[in-house]
Amino acid sequence: MFYGIAAAATALLATAALTAVLRRVALRTGVPGRRTTGRAGRRVPRLGGVAVAVVTAAVTAAGACTGLAPLGSDALTLLLAAGAVALFGFVDDVRPLGARPRIAVEAAAASVVVHTAQLGFFVGALAVLWIVFVTNAGRLFDSFDGVFGTVAVVTALGLSGCAAAEGLDAPAAALGVLAAALTGFLVHNWYPARIRLGSCGSLFTGFLLASAAVLVNAGHEALPGAGSLFGATLVVTADLVLVTVSRKLAGRPLFRGGGDHIAHRLRRLGLTPQGVAVVLGVASLVGTVTGVLLHSGAVGPLAALGPVGLAVLGVVGLLRVPVYGVRGQRSRGRKVVSAAAIDLGSS
Template identity: 45%
Template sequence: MLYGIVAATTAVLLAAALCALLRGPGLRAGIVKVGRRGRRVPVVGGLAVVGTVGAVVGVGEWSGAARLGGEVTRVLLAAVAVALTGLAEDLRPARPRPAGRWPRLARGALRHGVPAGAAALVVPYDVLGVPGGLLAAGWIVLVAHGFVALDHADGVMGAVGVVTAFALGTCAVADVRDGLAALLCVLAAALTGFLMHNAAPARVTAGRGGALFTGFLPAAVAVLVLAGRGPGTGGSVLAALSAVPVASLSRLRVARGLRGMGVTPRGVVVTVAALAAGAAVPGVLVFLDCAQPWAAWVAAATVATTVLACGRPGRAPHGSGELRAGAPLTRTRHTARTPEL
């Protein structure tokens, strides 16, 4: 109990401090995104979140204050490996990508192969079997990329990550998986510190690495916690916890749609977080045997439909009208016409 309080407090403060410290170097190095209005936002939040979670959990293990177990270590190392594939893209100044078939194939293998391999290593095949384990690994990758899609507006991805981590942490505590619950507590606290700098107008953003880490970690924990619950209960809880990120995999961006309805930027964050909570709470109740699985299925379907109905097509797969600094821009030269007499 005491370790959880100290770890959560440390994670909030450390993540907020790292975001503040890395913002200046990120701006100077050109590791930024440029919005429609030309505002430069450093892509260093993911590094802060990953570093915070790794540092807090690592110090707890090293000092002996909290032995979280090999299961937690395996999940964390897999999530860090997945995050590194995104951080490799985030932490380089933008430059024209090499053309050609093989560079594109290599990029695709790195983007999708590493998350798939990491997910396959954390799935409990002894409980799910090989077919079920492969299906669970695919679901983990799906949720991780769903969080990448959520990172298209200030604060949205972090807020959904906090809601998901808290809901899943409740399930882990009820299942007496204290190590996994502590890991999720640290993640939620680190995201809270990150949100201090990512709330609209954002001073830093998570980038692909931070979003992959935020999605992969709770998805992997969810598979471990729900592995023995059967397809009815386990499937309904998984669907409820992942309704918002999975629905966001479409090209429809819920934040753009809500902004078009007149919702303020911070109101968008609250609305999307409320949608995530609206699906997560029935899922937790089903896990605690306080509700039937159909309640979680209905909540997941309702929330996913709402996200799709409110969404608008995005201009890019990652970011709402944003460009990486240094990316080539196409300019059109307008010539004045001489009116005919």
């Protein structure tokens, strides 16, 4: 108990401090190359994920080295695979590499995690696809102040509880540290955001959460396990489905950033930026609690219909919110869209 509190406090404070340092470095040097324009023309660096990944790994490694929280093979493999994805994400932040190499790296790292979980070929293949799906959903979701960090904290805490219940102490500790590190990052990412996760942090976080969910649910029955996986990633899954359908209907590229995510649509409906983060955090809490109850066997598989129904209704309803601006008059239209993006807090 004492170690858990000390590790969480250390991760929170260290991430908050390191994020502040990295923000100054990014603004002075222009690294990473891709930066976003926030309110009033402020530049918002995309380097915060480096702090989250480094502190999560460092605090977890310190616990292992001191013997207070030994790393088993599962947790070590999980962190190394997530670290490889984070490293690729950092390179992608500095010099965009495209979707194909990113998906290839994610699939390779996911295959290593799935092999450790000792899943069969068919189930393992589905698990790899699901990890890649959630990882990229997290990357696309990192587009609004405070949202992805809030949702990820809730998810990490829920999965940490599930891992602890399964006797997976090392993954549980790592997930707890991740939640604390993300909380420290949120100090700088809450509206108005001064820094974002970038590909490094969003890929690291999404991959770690998705892979941990697979490890935690390995060996469980198919329906409760699938329901638990979906519940834990309710918001990011619904967001990716919404964006995919919306861009497909509009004939827009899937992997290009834009202000058409759940958060942007809620903002257009009148919610404040802080309200958007809170609403999506609550939605994530509902899904995560449902996933935890399914995982523990406290409720039956039919309980998953609640989050599924919520996600479907949300996607269908939010598809009706206009987000792509007015056609015609290109130069003027770009100014209108740009102003709207600034007002929405989009990247």
